[in-house]
Amino acid sequence: xxxxxxxxxxxxxxxxxxxxxxxxxxxxxxxxxxxxxxxxxxxxxxxxxxxxxxxxxxxxxxxxxxxxxxxxxxxxxxxxxxxxxxxxxxxxxxxxxxxxxxxxxxxxxxxxxxxxxxxxxxxxxxxxxxxxxxxxxxxxxxxxxxxxxxxxxxxxxxxxxxxxxxxxxxxxxxxxxxxxxxxxxxxxxxxxxxxxxxxxxxxxxxxxxxxxxxxxxxxxxxxxxxxxxxxxxxxxxxxxxxxxxxxxxxxxxxxxxxxxxxxxxxxxxxxxxxxxxxxxxxxxxxxxxxxxxxxxxxxxxxxxxxxxxxxxxxxxxxxxxxxxxxxxxxxxxxxxxxxxxxxxxxxxxxxxxxxxxxxxxxxxxxxxxxxxxxxxxxxxxxxxxxxxxxxxxxxxxxxxxxxxxxxxxxxxxxxxxxxxxxxxxxxxxxxxxxxxxxxxxxxxxxxxxxxxxxxxxxxxxxxxxxxxxxxxxxxxxxxxxxxxxxxxxxxxxxxxxxxxxxxxxxxxxxxxxxxxxxxxxxxxxxxxxxxxxxxxxxxxxxxxxxxxxxxxxxxxxxxxxxxxxxxxxxxxxxxxxxxxxxxxxxxxxxxxxxxxxxxxxxxxxxxxxxxxxxxxxxxxxxxxxxxxxxxxxxxxxxxxxxxxxxxxxxxxxxxxxxxxxxxxxxxxxxxxxxxxxxxxxxxxxxxxxxxxxxxxxxxxxxxxxxxxxxxxxxxxxxxxxxxxxxxxxxxxxxxxxxxxxxxxxxxxxxxxxxxxxxxxxxxxxxxxxxxxxxxxxxxxxxxxxxxxxxxxxxxxxxxxxxxxxxxxxxxxxxxxxxxxxxxxxxxxxxxxxxxxxxxxxxxxxxxxxxxxxxxxxxxxxxxxxxxxxxxxxxxxxxxxxxxxxxxxxxxxxxxxxxxxxxxxxxxxxxxxxxxxxxxxxxxxxxxxxxxxxxxxxxxxxxxxxxxxxxxxxxxxxxxxxxxxxxxxxxxxxxxxxxxxxxx
Numbered sequence: 001x002x003x004x005x006x007x008x009x010x011x012x013x014x015x016x017x018x019x020x021x022x023x024x025x026x027x028x029x030x031x032x033x034x035x036x037x038x039x040x041x042x043x044x045x046x047x048x049x050x051x052x053x054x055x056x057x058x059x060x061x062x063x064x065x066x067x068x069x070x071x072x073x074x075x076x077x078x079x080x081x082x083x084x085x086x087x088x089x090x091x092x093x094x095x096x097x098x099x100x101x102x103x104x105x106x107x108x109x110x111x112x113x114x115x116x117x118x119x120x121x122x123x124x125x126x127x128x129x130x131x132x133x134x135x136x137x138x139x140x141x142x143x144x145x146x147x148x149x150x151x152x153x154x155x156x157x158x159x160x161x162x163x164x165x166x167x168x169x170x171x172x173x174x175x176x177x178x179x180x181x182x183x184x185x186x187x188x189x190x191x192x193x194x195x196x197x198x199x200x201x202x203x204x205x206x207x208x209x210x211x212x213x214x215x216x217x218x219x220x221x222x223x224x225x226x227x228x229x230x231x232x233x234x235x236x237x238x239x240x241x242x243x244x245x246x247x248x249x250x251x252x253x254x255x256x257x258x259x260x261x262x263x264x265x266x267x268x269x270x271x272x273x274x275x276x277x278x279x280x281x282x283x284x285x286x287x288x289x290x291x292x293x294x295x296x297x298x299x300x301x302x303x304x305x306x307x308x309x310x311x312x313x314x315x316x317x318x319x320x321x322x323x324x325x326x327x328x329x330x331x332x333x334x335x336x337x338x339x340x341x342x343x344x345x346x347x348x349x350x351x352x353x354x355x356x357x358x359x360x361x362x363x364x365x366x367x368x369x370x371x372x373x374x375x376x377x378x379x380x381x382x383x384x385x386x387x388x389x390x391x392x393x394x395x396x397x398x399x400x401x402x403x404x405x406x407x408x409x410x411x412x413x414x415x416x417x418x419x420x421x422x423x424x425x426x427x428x429x430x431x432x433x434x435x436x437x438x439x440x441x442x443x444x445x446x447x448x449x450x451x452x453x454x455x456x457x458x459x460x461x462x463x464x465x466x467x468x469x470x471x472x473x474x475x476x477x478x479x480x481x482x483x484x485x486x487x488x489x490x491x492x493x494x495x496x497x498x499x500x501x502x503x504x505x506x507x508x509x510x511x512x513x514x515x516x517x518x519x520x521x522x523x524x525x526x527x528x529x530x531x532x533x534x535x536x537x538x539x540x541x542x543x544x545x546x547x548x549x550x551x552x553x554x555x556x557x558x559x560x561x562x563x564x565x566x567x568x569x570x571x572x573x574x575x576x577x578x579x580x581x582x583x584x585x586x587x588x589x590x591x592x593x594x595x596x597x598x599x600x601x602x603x604x605x606x607x608x609x610x611x612x613x614x615x616x617x618x619x620x621x622x623x624x625x626x627x628x629x630x631x632x633x634x635x636x637x638x639x640x641x642x643x644x645x646x647x648x649x650x651x652x653x654x655x656x657x658x659x660x661x662x663x664x665x666x667x668x669x670x671x672x673x674x675x676x677x678x679x680x681x682x683x684x685x686x687x688x689x690x691x692x693x694x695x696x697x698x699x700x701x702x703x704x705x706x707x708x709x710x711x712x713x714x715x716x717x718x719x720x721x722x723x724x725x726x727x728x729x730x731x732x733x734x735x736x737x738x739x740x741x742x743x744x745x746x747x748x749x750x751x752x753x754x755x756x757x758x759x760x761x762x763x764x765x766x767x768x769x770x771x772x773x774x775x776x777x778x779x780x781x782x783x784x785x786x787x788x789x790x791x792x793x794x795x796x797x798x799x800x801x802x803x804x805x806x807x808x809x810x811x812x813x814x815x816x817x818x819x820x821x822x823x824x825x826x827x828x829x830x831x832x833x834x835x836x837x838x839x840x841x842x843x844x845x846x847x848x849x850x851x852x853x854x855x856x857x858x859x860x861x862x863x864x865x866x867x868x869x870x871x872x873x874x875x876x877x878x879x880x881x882x883x884x885x886x887x888x889x890x891x892x893x894x895x896x897x898x899x900x901x902x903x904x905x906x907x908x909x910x911x912x913x914x915x916x917x918x919x920x921x922x923x924x925x926x927x928x929x930x931x932x933x934x935x936x937x938x939x940x941x942x943x944x945x946x947x948x949x950x951x952x953x954x955x956x957x958x959x960x961x962x963x964x965x966x967x968x969x970x971x972x973x974x975x976x977x978x979x980x981x982x983x
Contacts, residue, residue, distance in 0.1 A: 001046070005073040007038035010066030010976030015039065019983045020952075020966050021919075024945035026983070028921075028954040029961055030970030032477065033540060035977040036954050039968070040921055044149055046077035046088045047137055049111060049130060052149040061544075063094045065551040066976035070097070072107065081140040085116035088133075097559065104555075147908055163885045163897050167827075167870040174830045174870070178911055183826040190810040197803040204796035211789045218781045231793065235786040242779040249772035256765040263758040270749035276740055277748065283735030290729045297725045300718050307710040313693045314709045317702060320686035327679035334672030341665040348666075353673050360666035367659040373645030373652045376638040383635040390628035397624045401617035408610040411603060418600045425596060428589035435583035442576035448563035449572055455557040462550040469543040476536040483524045483532045821859055831859055831870055833907060838872065841896075841903030847943070848895045848936045852877050853888075855900065891930055895937060898922070902944075920944065923954040934959065 004012045020026040028036045041062075044052045051059055063073040077088045089112040095104040113127030113136060126132040141148060174180075216226055219238050227234055338350050349355035524532075564572070642652055649655040690702045699705040710718075811817030815824040823831065835857040842854035858871035873882040874896060888896055905920070922941070941951050953960060961967065966983040 001039075001042060001078070002076040003039075003042050003074075005064040005067035005071045006042055006075055007062060007064060008035040008066070008972065008977040009038070009979070010064045010068075010071075011978075013979040015968065015979060016981065017919075017950075019981060020968060021950040022983065023966055024949070025941065025951045025953070025964055026966035026968065027960055027964040028952060028968050028970070029956055030977075031956065031972060034970040034972040036970050037923060039970075039979075040149070040923075040954075042075045043077060044145055045092070046075045046090050047141070047148065048145040049090060049109070049134070050145055052145055059092055060094075061548060062092055064976060065548050069555050072096070081137070084140070086140075087114045087116075087121055088112070089114075097555070103559075143908070163872065163888075163893065163900055170834075170870045170872075171827065171830060174834060175826075178830060178833050178908070180826045180829050183829045187813055187825050190806070190813050194803075194806050194810040197799070197806045201796070201799045201803045204792060204799050207792045208789065208796065211785050211792065215782055215785045215789075218778050218785070232786065232790055235782060235789055239779060239782045239786055242775055242782060246772060246775040246779055249768060249775055252768045253765070253772055256761065256768050260758070260761040260765050263754070263761045267751070267754040267758045270751050270754050273744075273749050274751060276744055277746065279735070279738075280741050280744060283732065283738070283741075286728060287732040287736060290725070290732050293725055297722055300722055303710075304715065304718050304722070306708045307715055309697050310699070310705045310708040313690065313697050313699065313702070313705040316686070316690040316693045317706055317709075320683075320690045320702075323679065323682040323686040327676070327683050330672065330675035330679045334669070334676055337665065337668035337672050341669055344662060344665065348669075350669055353670055356666055356670050360663055360670070363659055363663045363666065367656060367663065370645055370652055370656045370659075373642055374656060377642045377645075377652045379638055380635075380642065383631070383638060387628070387631040387635050390624065390631045393624040394621065394628050397617065397621040401614065401621055404610055404614045404617050408607070408614055411607040411610060415600065415603045415607070418596060418603060421596050422593070422600060425589045425593040429586055429593050431582065432586035432590055435579060435586050438579035439576065439583050442572055442579050445564055445567065445572045446569070446576050448560045449569035451560040452557065452564055453569065455553055455560055459550070459553050459557050462546065462553055466543070466546040466550045469539065469546040473536065473539040473543045476532070476539040480529070480532040480536045483529050487524045487526070487529050823859065827870060831857065833911065834870055834872070837900065837903045837907045839903075840906050841899040844902050844940055845896055845899035848899060848940050849892070850936070853892065853896065855885075855896065855903075856882055858882075898937060898940070902940075919950045919952065921952040921954060931959075938963065 001017065002012060002014045003009050028039065030036055041051050041055065044050065045059075045062070050056055051062070067073070072091055073094055074089065074091050079086055079088075091107070091110045093109040094107055096107050097103075098105045109130075111128060111130055111133050113124045113133045114121040115124060116122075124132075124136060127136075138144070212226065215221075215235055215238060216223065219242070221238075341348050341350065345359075348359065567575070645652045645655070647655055649658070694700075694702045694705045697705060699708070808817060812819045813825045815822045815827065838855040838857045842856075845853050845855060854875045854877070856873050856875050858873050860871060872885055874885050874888060875882045885893075885896065941953075945951050953964060967981075969980045969982060971978050971980065
């Protein structure tokens, strides 16, 4: 086997077990904590990929803290399994330095399985997959890691504890070695089945309670009135009770319906009589109103007849009135027009229509001569604006030409300045890449410098902690070993302290104790030794953890120092600030360079555009000046024409308006003279026609006809009133002649009393219907509950019977109830295996104890409340009495433990159906044996060796170093442990 960077071994160590085991017996020796047991851990790791026992969770810490960071931990094991030569190469997961950047990366665990074929190693198919390798190994060994280590290695103190352990602790170890899963599965099945049956029974009981509660709610029964064992009979009684109540309510409902129909008929007849009485009263009241209006209506009939005669004269009278009104309006209009005209033209001939027409024509001739001047006056604003716009255009064109000329002169100098700026920015921007690299370098170094400061402090703290942990571990170890030696010296006194008169000695079995050893006050107890050993183990673990942390921090510190280089943190901080400034300047120059280039291109384009624009501006100025001269000439011509046409007025339009209004005045007077003459003629004609029509209609004069006439609305209103009166008079006579009124009295019927009778009957019917509905609903609900309860009670009886059977069986399987041994099912199985182990172990122990001691299995309970079945006792042939294993002396306990371990290994191998393993390692306390007992133990081991087994002893006892020639010596130092083979 070859180990590299594994546990305390920093380098590569090679162990040739064939050389060591040539004589069948070899010794692992070396100081405590040097790494003897680690060699067996490496064997287990190579085969199973894990560490045994309590160290299984320390696999991630198995890499040697003493090894260089670049060295990978590894175990290579060559062995023979089931007659086949095998090589296993394993590496655990570990952290290694990252190839790029800082920090570490985790290297995954790996495995390689090879077999020897024709003198060469050949890889097994999928031999790099953990699952495939595990199955392959198990097929050839037949044991898991825990079983393998139990069979191959007899560990320090473990079997002494097992020998003296209680049933519970002993069961835990046996479970790990023997497959009791099928028995545990049976126990679990019965536990689960019992819970399920118990839950089913509870559900049935709960269902019965719910059905009782439902029935009590439906029937409105108090809790106190429900029988304790209320069942089907009680529910049947409730159904019968509510069925009878429903039948009685059906009869009551039929009677209530008949009563309601009778009272409703009486109320309807009374309401009919009351309605006829109201109609008769209304007819009499209508007749009275008609008679009181008759005289007034007769006068309206005569008035309407006279108005209808005057209706033929009214249109002629209206025509006469209209003619007279028109004549008055025409006269008024003529007076107004004549007055206004005379104010402007006093000499106007207002009495002669012909002269007035002649003067009006002359005024219109003057008005027509102003048309051209009016048009010129309207155009003056536009021509004025045109001249002003032309002047403004000339000024603007002149300014543009001057600005373009100035810009054309300034542009060459600006282009020269931009060219200089472009050269400067190009140089600065070109330094950007170098500046960025400088920033990245300085940032990494600055971060490393900060990390160095932190790690340096932590490394110093961990160094002090490691030194202190090493000191504490050495002190604890020294204390433990000293206590152990003192306790061994006082072991006889400790056993003597347990003697009592009449009791057998635990060592020799004698009932007499003539010279018992005396206890010295300073002699430490077994608990003192155990506490000291625990303190040492805790201190040693703390030292391991402190050393691991120190190595990790040291590795990180070296990596950070390499990144930092020779400069100080302050120097790198200043360099970082300077590099950032240079980078910022270069980045800004690069951004500015693009803008300045665009500016240069724009200036060059502006220079070319300015030359072309100057030519266009000069031509444009000449054209605008010509347009200005034309506009000013057109404006002056029109201004002259307009001034002449105004003739003293503010404007030509004002003079034209004055002439137009004068012509209209002449027209108004002329029209007024004609209208007055025509109106006089119409008045005479209308007056004669009205007089003739009035006489023909029977009126003495036109005024009499006017007085008799009515307007249309008044006439229509009177006619409507007369018509309505006639209709009401006819209706009153018809109503009073109705035959239904015959024999009708004025006495009113008792409506309120009859209505109350009807309402009482209706309310009674509703009450009966509600009670009937409730009774039917309760009856049907109780019938449903009765059916459900019948089913549930039958199912509950079956569930109770099933639960009783399962409960009793589960109780026995758990070691309770009828199980008088208090042994659960798995314990029975383990007890059988323990009995086998005791038989095999006894064959060894009898030889080692010269026929005195053997181990016997006991299934008796040690405590009234505890479980039994896994007890062990030692049978003393000197006394013929089985006694507790705790009564054995230290050397006897060692022999019994060794025999027990050998027996357990043999039975485990048989149980697993595994191949017999030819190697056995004993890691027990040989230091506790006297020379005679040691000789007996070695005799048993020699017997095993003669049977073909290879025995490896792990001990630092000096006597074994003399007796065993082939030795594997482990030495430890500050740089880790080292292996030397002496064979």
